[in-house]
């Protein structure tokens with residue numbers, strides 16, 4: 001497999017770089033605001049598989065920069081999909097639970113109607129559509145609540161806050177599936193090794209939780225490793241207003257991935273333990 005990963009410093013891009021021997025391309029040389037340069041690079045390298053792990057990920061900021069979010073998460077993905085199709089490469093496009101409205105009372109399946117509630121979700125949905133339209137070998141891999149030992153994510157934010165606060169208020173009415181970047185990278189690489197089924201797939205940590213219960217588990221497991229911990233005060237989304245509305249339910253049903261690719265994600269609690277081991281090994285440096 002001649003694998004090209006788009007994205008360099010992001011959580012998922014770095015996890016992919018750590019695990020495989022793929023070439024990673026990204027900023028500053030390759031900017032998704034200039035997708036034609038990336039398309040030329042794909043034509044030059046002639047990869048057999050492209051994984052796009054780069055994206056505009058500022059969920060709230062996207063409300064103020066909808067055109068930029070759409071250019072990076074929508075139009076640029078279309079250009080990558082066309083360029084990869086031109087060299088016969090499969091494309092794994094990483095996408096998000098935020099393409100859903102969040103009003104279903106069960107985990108979302110791949111064929112459930114989409115309905116993003118914000119600009120970020122809308123731009124990612126456009127990217128999915130352009131990828132599938134331009135490359136018959138495109139695989140859209142929707143994931144959710146990504147955490148890692150590095151980067152900006154909920155696990156690190158909670159631990160950092162716990163260093164200075166005894167009690168932390170956390171939203172308790174949003175339900176989802178936390179996903180360890182390493183596990184997502186493993187799943188993506190397993191698919192990339194034999195990308196035989198195109199289409200949309202859900203890929204998230206097994207099990208489900210709320211942000212408040214996720215925080216409680218982070219502190220319980222951190223405390224057990226001698227790390228920072230705090231008390232969690234459950235609050236409602238209404239008590240924690242954000243610029244972009246979050247889906248109340250963004251749990252992803254990952255059965256199709258298991259059925260068609262044999263990829264089964266491990267329980268998120270177990271994955272959290274592995275992530276905290278990494279953070280502990282780095283001396284709980286969270287700044």
Ligand SMILES: NC(=O)c1ccc[n+]([C@@H]2O[C@H](COP(=O)([O-])OP(=O)(O)OC[C@H]3O[C@@H](n4cnc5c(N)ncnc54)[C@H](OP(=O)(O)O)[C@@H]3O)[C@@H](O)[C@H]2O)c1
Pocket residue numbers: 007008009010011012013026027028030031032033052053054055056057072094095096097124143144145146147151152
């Ligand atoms: N984080 C989550 O909770 C979550 C949830 C669901 C789905 N996802 C999806 O998972 C994928 C990976 O997310 P992540 O958590 O790894 O994101 P991240 O940590 O925010 O990293 C984003 C990556 O995109 C790159 N990027 C942003 N703008 C770019 C541009 N104009 N040109 C080139 N590269 C650019 C960044 O490059 P720099 O290193 O140069 O900044 C970085 O490598 C994305 O498709 C995201 O939509 C994430």
